[in-house]
Amino acid sequence: MAEVRLRRAVFLDRDGTICEEVGYLNHISRLHIYPFASAAIRRLNDAGFPVVVVTNQSGAGRGFFPDSLIAEVHERIRHDLAVSGARIDAFYACPHRSEDNCDCRKPRTGMLERAAREHSLALPGSWVVGDRQADVDLAHNANARSIFVLTGYGRGEHEWHSRDWPHSPDFVVEDLAAAVDTILWREGAASKEHVPADRSAVTPEEIR
Numbered sequence: 001m002a003e004v005r006l007r008r009a010v011f012l013d014r015d016g017t018i019c020e021e022v023g024y025l026n027h028i029s030r031l032h033i034y035p036f037a038s039a040a041i042r043r044l045n046d047a048g049f050p051v052v053v054v055t056n057q058s059g060a061g062r063g064f065f066p067d068s069l070i071a072e073v074h075e076r077i078r079h080d081l082a083v084s085g086a087r088i089d090a091f092y093a094c095p096h097r098s099e100d101n102c103d104c105r106k107p108r109t110g111m112l113e114r115a116a117r118e119h120s121l122a123l124p125g126s127w128v129v130g131d132r133q134a135d136v137d138l139a140h141n142a143n144a145r146s147i148f149v150l151t152g153y154g155r156g157e158h159e160w161h162s163r164d165w166p167h168s169p170d171f172v173v174e175d176l177a178a179a180v181d182t183i184l185w186r187e188g189a190a191s192k193e194h195v196p197a198d199r200s201a202v203t204p205e206e207i208r
């Protein structure tokens with residue numbers, strides 16, 4: 001059997017991480033991508049990491065907006081980032097409510113497992129970046145590393161609740177740009193970040 005080469009990825013939360021957290025993003029007019037997002041994602045592209053968005057969108061399951069809005073928002077993000085030369089390799093959304101008890105709503109790992117199957121990714125040693133406790137717990141549940149950003153709900157969640165969290169993030173940083181600084185620093189790519197290179201290949205010593 002041919003050996004499939006797995007790559008580690010960077011999983012990004014959407015609302016509060018790539019774009020402004022507006023409560024339920026229930027209309028395309030409420031999408032505001034952070035000004036630092038495209039440059040940050042482009043650096044991940046250049047370092048060779050697959051970049052995958054994983055987002056809980058229970059507003060769809062609650063009937064606040066149609067499922068089609070999720071695809072519309074993701075197409076807009078994809079387009080607007082592409083204009084700045086940044087690429088998101090895949091988007092995954094969970095449209096369910098917590099009471100639906102699905103396997104994909106973060107902090108459950110269904111979206112990551114699906115991405116791993118569909119894109120030959122290794123979850124251990126991958127990174128999860130997000131602004132909520134669920135993102136930190138998701139990383140823990142997938143044996144990935146977590147970076148908590150203080151944008152979106154992040155600053156409030158961190159200030160008021162982080163003492164009670166069952167799992168601490170590996171890093172707490174200001175925003176996605178600082179998260180990418182952290183990833184590239186930990187991956188030893190910072191000094192050659194302008195040289196296209198595949199830093200995502202899995203080596204045993206890189207997996208905690």
Ligand SMILES: [Mg+2]
Nearest residue numbers: 013015016131
């Ligand atoms: Mg978020």
Ligand SMILES: [Zn+2]
Nearest residue numbers: 094096102104
């Ligand atoms: Zn779900």
